[in-house]
Every structure is written in structure tokens, then in C-alpha cells.
Amino acid sequence: MHETAFQIFVNALLANNFVLAMFLGLCPFLGVSGKLETAFPMGIATTFVMLVASLCAYGLNLLLTTFHLEFLRLISYIVIIASSVQLVEMVLKKYSPTLFRALGIYLPLITTNCAVLGVALFQTAREYDFIQSMTFSFGGGAGFTLALVLMASVRERLQLSSVPEVAQGTALSLMLAGILSLAFMGFAGLGG
Amino acid sequence: MNQTVIPIHPAPSQAPAQPPSPQATPTGAMLRTMGLVSTICGLIIVGAYQSTLGAVAANKKIALERAVFKVIPAAKTIAEFVALPGGEVKEKVGAGETAAGALTFYAAYDGSGQLAGIAAEGGAKGYADTVRIMYGYSPTCACIVGLGVVSMRETPGIGDKIITDKAFLANFVSLDAKLNGELKALANEIKTVKHGAKTNAWQIDAISGATITSRAVGKAINESAQSLLPRLVPNLDKLKKS
Amino acid sequence: MSTIAAAPRTWDEFMEGIWKQNPVFVMVLGMCPTLAVTVSGVNALSMGVATSFVLVCSCALVSLMRSFTPKEVRIAVYIVIIATFVTVVDYAIQAISLALYDALGAFIQLIVVNCIILGRAEAHASKNAPVPAMINAAGMGVGFTIGLLALGVVREIFGAGTLFGVSLFSANFQPWVIMVLPPGGFFVLGSWLLLFSWWARRKEAQQNA
Numbered sequence: 043m044h045e046t047a048f049q050i051f052v053n054a055l056l057a058n059n060f061v062l063a064m065f066l067g068l069c070p071f072l073g074v075s076g077k078l079e080t081a082f083p084m085g086i087a088t089t090f091v092m093l094v095a096s097l098c099a100y101g102l103n104l105l106l107t108t109f110h111l112e113f114l115r116l117i118s119y120i121v122i123i124a125s126s127v128q129l130v131e132m133v134l135k136k137y138s139p140t141l142f143r144a145l146g147i148y149l150p151l152i153t154t155n156c157a158v159l160g161v162a163l164f165q166t167a168r169e170y171d172f173i174q175s176m177t178f179s180f181g182g183g184a185g186f187t188l189a190l191v192l193m194a195s196v197r198e199r200l201q202l203s204s205v206p207e208v209a210q211g212t213a214l215s216l217m218l219a220g221i222l223s224l225a226f227m228g229f230a231g232l233g234g
Numbered sequence: 235m236n237q238t239v240i241p242i243h244p245a246p247s248q249a250p251a252q253p254p255s256p257q258a259t260p261t262g263a264m265l266r267t268m269g270l271v272s273t274i275c276g277l278i279i280v281g282a283y284q285s286t287l288g289a290v291a292a293n294k295k296i297a298l299e300r301a302v303f304k305v306i307p308a309a310k311t312i313a314e315f316v317a318l319p320g321g322e323v324k325e326k327v328g329a330g331e332t333a334a335g336a337l338t339f340y341a342a343y344d345g346s347g348q349l350a351g352i353a354a355e356g357g358a359k360g361y362a363d364t365v366r367i368m369y370g371y372s373p374t375c376a377c378i379v380g381l382g383v384v385s386m387r388e389t390p391g392i393g394d395k396i397i398t399d400k401a402f403l404a405n406f407v408s409l410d411a412k413l414n415g416e417l418k419a420l421a422n423e424i425k426t427v428k429h430g431a432k433t434n435a436w437q438i439d440a441i442s443g444a445t446i447t448s449r450a451v452g453k454a455i456n457e458s459a460q461s462l463l464p465r466l467v468p469n470l471d472k473l474k475k476s
Numbered sequence: 477m478s479t480i481a482a483a484p485r486t487w488d489e490f491m492e493g494i495w496k497q498n499p500v501f502v503m504v505l506g507m508c509p510t511l512a513v514t515v516s517g518v519n520a521l522s523m524g525v526a527t528s529f530v531l532v533c534s535c536a537l538v539s540l541m542r543s544f545t546p547k548e549v550r551i552a553v554y555i556v557i558i559a560t561f562v563t564v565v566d567y568a569i570q571a572i573s574l575a576l577y578d579a580l581g582a583f584i585q586l587i588v589v590n591c592i593i594l595g596r597a598e599a600h601a602s603k604n605a606p607v608p609a610m611i612n613a614a615g616m617g618v619g620f621t622i623g624l625l626a627l628g629v630v631r632e633i634f635g636a637g638t639l640f641g642v643s644l645f646s647a648n649f650q651p652w653v654i655m656v657l658p659p660g661g662f663f664v665l666g667s668w669l670l671l672f673s674w675w676a677r678r679k680e681a682q683q684n685a
Contacts, residue, residue: 045359049359057362058362058363062658063362063658064512064658065507065508065509065511065512065658065661066508066586067508068507068508068511069505069507069508069591072504072507113279113280113283113563113567114279114563116559116562116563116566116585116588117275117279117556117559117560117563120555120559120588120589121552121555121556121559124551124552124555153555153589154589154591154594155589156508156586156589156590158589159585159586159588159589160582160586163582163585163586164582167582168364207677208670208673208674208677209670209673211669211673212504212669213666213667213669213670213673214666216662216663216665216666216669217662217663217666219662220659220660220661220662220663220666221659223658223659223662224654224659227657227658227659230361230362230389263544263546264546264548264549266544267541267544267545267546267549267553268549268552268553268556270541270544271541271553271556271557272556274537274560275556275557275559275560278560278561278564279560279563279564282563282564282567282568283563283567286567286568286570286571289570289571289572290567290570290571293570293571293573293574294574297574297575385578389653389657390635390636390651390653390656390657391651391653392653
């Protein structure tokens, strides 16, 4: 039962990859994976927000459990995620305008990314402690970035090949995702 | 109840986060709207929570009883107990918090009120995710007498054979779980061995092709039994119905 | 905006979500629950009904509140309203069936971040009276449920050899396990989109001929 931090990381990164095995964060996965140069910043921005959200959710959960207000968990998590996205946006704007310009347009999108809320909900359901929560959210974010980058690379290559007109667009992306997901199933059992 | 709900609501803090613009709505209006929304939503949530509380608790009780009766077929009623780290065993009352390190288990009684067996939960990492199991322990033979799966996400058709495979379930008819002389640990560690390699009563014969899932079941039982049984066995008398 | 909708317009509003703007097949929104819970017909139907309930209730409330929601805080207001109804659904499903609750897992709570709901609240409910907003939302909900069912039914038939739990084939049928695994979800949805794309193309070609 006692998973080590390393196991949690490997599982979140590969075996239980958020996108390809748990179906979390599919909207940006299908929407922003057209080009590698946008896919990577999006992945990094999401990972960053995930870490902040996970940290806030951990503290908030302690508070809610102390006062026996578990039924407010969902509503307070979503509000805290929306706020932390805005906070990240403001901090970036002030301290790193370059990074802000690179990530700016993706930040609002992250609020409705289910991978972020997913991290908060899963770490609560699995009763992870602080270190485990942080590792889990970092692994999840890295896994999301990995899936996004892989998908973008494949899609960039595909632009050079002639695809039947009927299969172009989302249908093709979904088939690709299916094949990637099949490949990631091979990682199952890795995190012992 | 509502009085406690609304003040801690983090939503209104959103309003000042908006950058002020020349024709911005006055802060008062924003706060008023957020306050109104929070009040309405708080009322709805509390209402839903209160009105479903009974049904949810009843459902959970039925699900728990069904799981326990599956691993101890003779059982008719159950009682929830906790085993404290110091070795003390007492009945759990209400839904209050359990002390740190306390292990929860269920004592099952047959129709005449005699102790029919003990059921406890365990979990270990399987192929895809944690496999959570419930097992039945019989104090008379000091062995595991039943296995049920609480939750798992193993590969359908392969890992989920642990529910259906008759040869595998036959392992849990009388799986040896005796304690050693000092009553501090199991005399023999419960362990899953490769398919066809079972030679002792405390070994579990794995399903061919689903070794990792089978191993998770063995590990889950072993971890739970190693910590629970040393506390439980010296206190068996306390479980008898008075 | 006119608040009185003529009967044909009402019907059009309702049908829009089912056919022309189907959230699953046309707009490709709300993919996470679409792919994750559709391993069986029952799961797909329950998820569809739960999402529709949240959609209709939130749109009604958003529409009622529309005149005194300052635009600066509107998104926060919508999110709080949606999260409220998701919490209600969460407890309702626990009260109805724990087995179903376990099968849908975290995806009940993840209805909150389903882009369909926030999209409807922002694009339609915030500008229309409660009744048209609810009709539009109901159409979207039904369209989403149909999309989920289309996936769930196919995956259950091939992946488990059953339909709504009723066995369809003889015992000799070897289930295609891949269908109920994650890759199967991507493949089935991809195939549906291919089919629709092929059909749309054929129709276009016929019209031109």
C-alpha cells in the first residue's frame, strides 16, 4: 500500500498517463497538439498550474476535513484552481514577461482542463501525504507534456504524408491517440 | 449550518482580483452578486447533502454487508471493530475519527449470534492500479476462508480473473494464517507463487498469465494479516457477543 | 433578444444540439467523460443523464441571474453554479446506486470542467430567458447522451459481448478486450467521426451532381 515517491512518479508519468490511460485533459491534447512549438509551452504551463493547484488543494483539504465540510470539496477546489490560474498569470506577468508572452494565451484554457482538477481529486481520494501529492502532480504534468509533445511530433510528420481527405482532422488525431495509448499500455506494471 | 458555509466560501475573493477598468462595475455590485450566488449555492448543496445522507449511509451499509457476507457465507450480522496499535481491540461507535494507526475490521456473527469469522480489507499495487480486496479469516482454523474484490482496474479478461477463476479462488478455502510462537507475526508469510508451484498451505497458486494481479492479492492479504492478526488473536474473546 | 420563442424556433433550438451542433460528433467537446466512462451502455446513459441534469439546471440559474451578473465576475459565477449542481448530482448518484458511483469514478465530479456546460452558459444562457435557455441546454444534453450511447453501445457489444448487460452472443464469442481498454475508446470515436465525415462528403457530392 505504501507507494514510494518514485513509484508514484513513474505511474503518473507512464503507466497511468493522464491523457492516454486516464482520459484527462483531452481537449487541449486534441486542440493544441498541432505544432510542437505550441505543444511544449502548453505542457509546461499545465504542469506549473498543476503543482500550484495540488499544493492549494492539499492545504484546503486539511482545512475542510478539520471542519467536516467535505461536501464543499468540489466547489472549493474548482474555485481555487480558477484563482490559482489567475494568480500564476499575474505573477508571471510581473516577474517574467517573456514567459508570460509565451504561455499567456494558454493560461485561461487551463482552468477547464480536467487534468488539473483530476490531480486534486485523485490525490484526495488516494489520501496522499504532502510529498506524495507533489510528486503525483509533477509526474502527471510531465506525463501530460510527454503525451502532448509525442502527439505534436507525430502530427507534424503526418503533414508531409498524403492522408485520404475523408480521414483528415479530428478522426485522424483520435486514431493516432489510440495507437499512442496502445503503446503506453506496455508500461503497465512498471511502477511495481 | 449555512452560517458556517458562506463565510469560508473562497469565491468572493475573486472579485478584487479583477483589474479595475474605467467603466468597471462597482465592487459592491460584484460582491453582492457573488454573495447572492454563494448563498443560493450553499443552500442547494446543504439541502442535497442533508436529503441524501440517509440513503447514502444505507447504501454503504448494504454494500459493506454484502462484501462481508461474500467472504464469510455463514454470517448474518456484522459489527465494526478497530484494533489499536497498542494491541487493544474495541467496537467502533459512530462515524467518528479513528486513532492513528488503528486498523478497522468486521466481526461477523451467524444466526445464533456465534462468531462466524473476521473480515478485513487490504490493498496492493496490481498491474494497472491498486487492487483492493476483502478477505475472511476464521479463528477456529486460523486460516483465510474467503476472498472478495472491493475495487480494481485490472485488464478485463486477464487480471479480472481473480474474481472468476475457480482454481484461483480455491486457494482461499483454507489458506494457512497461523501466528508464530510469540504471536507477533505470521508463522509463515502468505505469498503468491508461480502457477503450479504451490506446495504449502500458506502459498497462493497464481493464475497463469495474470501473475502480477495474483501477486497483488497475496501481498494485500499478507500485509493486512501481518499487522492485524497479532493484535486480534489475543483479544478474540472480546468479539464474542455478550 | 426576444423572450417569446415561436413553436418552430423552439423545436429548432432543441434539435440544434442533437444534430447540427452535436457536442460529441460535431464540436468534439467534453471528450474526457466521453471516452473514459463509455465502456458500457449503462455507464454511458447514466453519465449522459447526469451531465444533462447539470446542464439544464445551471443554464436555468445562469439565465435567471443574467441581469445582475457583472461581466467581470461572470465566469466565477458560472463555475460556482455548475459546481453546485455537480455536487448535487454526485450525492444523488451515491444515494441511488453505489455500484454506479464506483463505475463512473471521479468523472462525476469532473463534469464541472466539461467545456460543454461552461460553453452553453457563456454562449446561450447568459443572453436568453430561462425557458429558451433550458430548451437549448436540454437539446445539448440529449445530443451529448446520444453521442455517449453511440460509443458505449459499440464498446460494450464488442468488448464484452453484451448490450445493457444482456448477453448477445453464444459462449464461443471471444470479447475484443481492446474495446473496453483506453485505446478502444479513441478508435471507436475515431471510427464514428470517419463515418460521419464520409457520409457528409457523399451527401455533398450527391447535391452537386
